[in-house]
Amino acid sequence: MRKQIVAGNWKMNNDLAQTESLITALKNQAKTTDAEVMIAPTSTNLWAANNALKQSSIEVIAQNMHFAENGAYTGEVSASMLKSIGVNTVILGHSERREYFNETDELLAKKVDAALAKGMRVIFCFGEELADRKAGNEETIVGNQIKNALFHLGAAAFQNIVLAYEPVWAIGTGETASPEQAQDMHAFIRKTLADKYGNDIAETVSILYGGSVKPANAEEIFSKPDVDGGLIGGASLKAEDFFAIVNAF
């Protein structure tokens, strides 16, 4: 069975005190599902968050990393640095990184390689913009994002890859893909994987949906057969809302 995952992307929110208090609130929530739970605080708070959650089943993950091992890359952090503080999973390719930091598929391929080489798990994000969907090009865009950044990998690499379909028009906008739109795209993504790597691999890769998931819509989205969980932005900043989504499975 594929892993069900709910990951909270805190983005550039929460200083140290706020991180500690949100973690305390998260620890007070009861998990009633088997879903794996992850939170991605800012890089300055990964260490504190990881220490605070040592005895918990919530995994602390990073929002980004550089592809180089070390060197003259001011402001960046490497896979080794993340590993050295016990962070073993990283989000790569988030649309905000693509849009505001000009991250291309080619750059992301290098980041994916660097993370996998260090034994990290990658949550790889992609998704079309509104204009692409209006033009009916969403599958072409998504297919190319996956192929360009991931299809140089061998099949075994997919043991450490989680995919996250995040239509850009649904991120932080309050507008969500309908459960049917999410299912259609997830099925297309799984077929794209199956065409390249075979059904057995495609069936094992978890595909998360991201884009204005809330307690009110999580259950219906998660009920779709190819939706294996969610990458949650805004709603992950409130412990009760986040766990309502975790418990929606």
Ligand code: PEP
């Ligand atoms: C995200 O940033 O990955 C995201 C899905 O954000 P939101 O849930 O706020 O749309």
